[in-house]
Amino acid sequence: MSNTAKNTTPTSTITRDIRELDGKTGNLYESVVVISRRANQISAALKEELNNKLSEFATSNDNLEEVFENREQIEISKYYERMPKASLLATQEFLEDKIYQRKLTEE
Numbered sequence: 001m002s003n004t005a006k007n008t009t010p011t012s013t014i015t016r017d018i019r020e021l022d023g024k025t026g027n028l029y030e031s032v033v034v035i036s037r038r039a040n041q042i043s044a045a046l047k048e049e050l051n052n053k054l055s056e057f058a059t060s061n062d063n064l065e066e067v068f069e070n071r072e073q074i075e076i077s078k079y080y081e082r083m084p085k086a087s088l089l090a091t092q093e094f095l096e097d098k099i100y101q102r103k104l105t106e107e
Contacts, residue, residue, distance in 0.1 A: 009084040009092040020095065031094065034101050039090035050080050 021035075022028040057073045084092075093099050 009088050011082070011084045011088070013088070016091070024094065024097070025101075034099060035087070035090045035094050038093060038099050039086040042089050043086035046080065046083070046086065050076070 018028060021031045025031045025034065053076050054073060057070055090099070
């Protein structure tokens with residue numbers, strides 16, 4: 001996942017031209033499957049990245065006041081909340097031909 005994809009991707013849902021999506025694979029449903037699989041990959045990577053960053057703040061004896069006062073942890077969480085959703089990132093990558101896909105052929 002590149003930073004440019006994050007910068008050019010809209011943060012809210014926009015209307016897409018269906019012909020733009022099915023033109024890449026020849027089938028709208030196949031395009032949706034490709035996008036959804038990539039969105040799952042992005043989502044898992046972002047979740048792991050966030051958990052790794054937040055685990056730096058975990059201690060064995062947290063008290064309630066320390067948990068609510070950790071501004072750096074709150075800022076990290078807010079940053080991830082403001083990012084475009086994984087489905088939007090995947091759609092942008094798909095439209096920019098940044099997704100590698102391979103078809104399984106029947107023998």
